[in-house]
Amino acid sequence: MGADTRLEELGVSGLSEVGEPAFSGLAERHRRELHVHCYRMLGSFEDAEDTVQETFLRAWRRRETFEGRSTFRAWLYRIATNACLDLLAKCRPEPATGGEVPWLQPYPDRLLDELPASDADEPETVAVARETIELAYLVAVQHLAPRPRAVLILRDVLGWPARDVAELLGDSVNSVNSALQRARAGMREHLPAERQDWTGGEEDAGTRELVRRYTDASVATDVDGLAALLRDDVRCSMPPTPGLCVGRDAVVNDWIESGFADMKNLRAVPTAVNRQPAVAFYQWRKQEGAYLPLTIDVLRVTGGAITEIITFHDDRFPRLGLPERLPSDGTE
Numbered sequence: 001m002g003a004d005t006r007l008e009e010l011g012v013s014g015l016s017e018v019g020e021p022a023f024s025g026l027a028e029r030h031r032r033e034l035h036v037h038c039y040r041m042l043g044s045f046e047d048a049e050d051t052v053q054e055t056f057l058r059a060w061r062r063r064e065t066f067e068g069r070s071t072f073r074a075w076l077y078r079i080a081t082n083a084c085l086d087l088l089a090k091c092r093p094e095p096a097t098g099g100e101v102p103w104l105q106p107y108p109d110r111l112l113d114e115l116p117a118s119d120a121d122e123p124e125t126v127a128v129a130r131e132t133i134e135l136a137y138l139v140a141v142q143h144l145a146p147r148p149r150a151v152l153i154l155r156d157v158l159g160w161p162a163r164d165v166a167e168l169l170g171d172s173v174n175s176v177n178s179a180l181q182r183a184r185a186g187m188r189e190h191l192p193a194e195r196q197d198w199t200g201g202e203e204d205a206g207t208r209e210l211v212r213r214y215t216d217a218s219v220a221t222d223v224d225g226l227a228a229l230l231r232d233d234v235r236c237s238m239p240p241t242p243g244l245c246v247g248r249d250a251v252v253n254d255w256i257e258s259g260f261a262d263m264k265n266l267r268a269v270p271t272a273v274n275r276q277p278a279v280a281f282y283q284w285r286k287q288e289g290a291y292l293p294l295t296i297d298v299l300r301v302t303g304g305a306i307t308e309i310i311t312f313h314d315d316r317f318p319r320l321g322l323p324e325r326l327p328s329d330g331t332e
Contacts, residue, residue: 023063027056030073032114034080036107040132040153041084042092043142045105045319051087055080070164077158078168081150088146098244099190100237101142106298106312107133108320109272130275132157135298135310138274140190144183151176152183194302207301211270211277214299214306218281219266227252231305238295238311251309265332267291269322273298280322284332291326293317 031052038048038055058079066075095101112133131137132153141149147169154160154168155176166176210229217225227248236245236254245251255261265284272278278298282291293314300308317324 020060023060024056026072027059027076030076032111033116034076036112036115036133037077037153037158038080038084039107040138040141040157041081041149042087042103043101043105043138044103045107047087047103051080051083054083058083074164077154081154081168085146085150092146095139095143096242096244099139099143100239100242100244101139102240102242104135104139104142104239104310106135106273106278106296106310106316106320109275110321112275128157133274134276134300135274136192136300136308140187143190144186148179148183148186151179152187155180156184192300192302192307194307206304207277210301210304210306211279211299214297215268215270215279218279218297219268221261221263221266223252223255223261226255229306231302231307234305234307234309236309236311238313241313265291266294267326267329269326271296271320271322273320276300280317280320282326284328286332288325289328291328293322293324296320296322 034055035048035052038051039045042048042051055076059076062079066072070078092103115129141152144152150169151165154165155162162173162176162180165171166173169176171179214226214229216222217229230248230251232248233246234248234251236251237243245254263283267282267284269280269282270277271280273296276298278296280296281294283294284290285292295314296312296316298310298312299306
């Protein structure tokens with residue numbers, strides 16, 4: 001049975017005839033892609049997880065409303081989008097004045113690899129999926145009002161026709177098209193200048209070498225070496241801790257004032273987050289007899305230089321599938 005299930009494929013006249021185990025099995029096929037959809041809407045891995053659970057609960061309770069005019073997958077997307085809008089209406093604050101998003105959380109590449117691969121042979125589709133999960137895109141999306149945000153994601157990321165988006169939101173096609181124009185303008189305002197067209201990443205040998213040098217300099221707490229890898233207008237933030245540093249001098253001064261240069265006994269584990277290079281750092285704890293999680297830096301690289309560093313706290317390590325500790329290497 002395909003992922004885009006219709007009633008006739010189920011051999012029933014309505015979902016009310018489907019038992020809870022079978023219904024759960026159908027819904028679970030779409031969990032990862034719905035989670036990513038909610039994550040784009042909300043910017044938070046954990047909020048997205050809760051919203052997917054709410055989506056499945058609503059779908060089960062409202063299963064008699066599925067009439068088979070669309071696919072089961074599209075029906076779930078409608079419910080998930082509305083669940084996101086409900087959450088945003090209740091409890092989501094505005095982004096901070098400096099532009100950072102305190103609720104931003106990373107998304108591990110290993111889970112993105114679980115997404116359906118039906119469109120994997122279409123280069124444009126692959127590029128859109130990659131670029132619209134990067135942190136800079138997620139931050140820009142969070143600056144949009146909820147409904148234009150939903151329109152942008154449904155139209156530009158998922159490729160829904162305007163009439164389907166209008167039906168979901170209870171708006172006219174003209175209203176949806178107008179909201180899409182406003183959303184695109186908002187994205188251009190908040191996206192990095194060199195990424196406004198989202199033309200692709202830079203996963204090449206040069207980038208890998210740059211990340212290696214960044215990793216080595218960080219473990220050595222070599223501030224001068226790190227500074228040489230940063231672009232003049234580099235941005236650095238650490239959600240949910242407030243504060244945004246812009247510019248190489250500001251970032252370096254913040255590192256010095258925070259005592260980074262005096263840190264000792266660090267180790268690093270390379271990884272990938274939001275389809276971007278990332279480095280997880282551990283620090284030796286004598287009492288524990290092991291290296292324990294410290295922070296994880298997610299890097300944006302442009303033109304051979306680091307243009308953004310978003311640092312997350314150690315509470316993100318389990319979600320990212322990173323080791324909870326590293327053994328002694330005998331150099332402490």
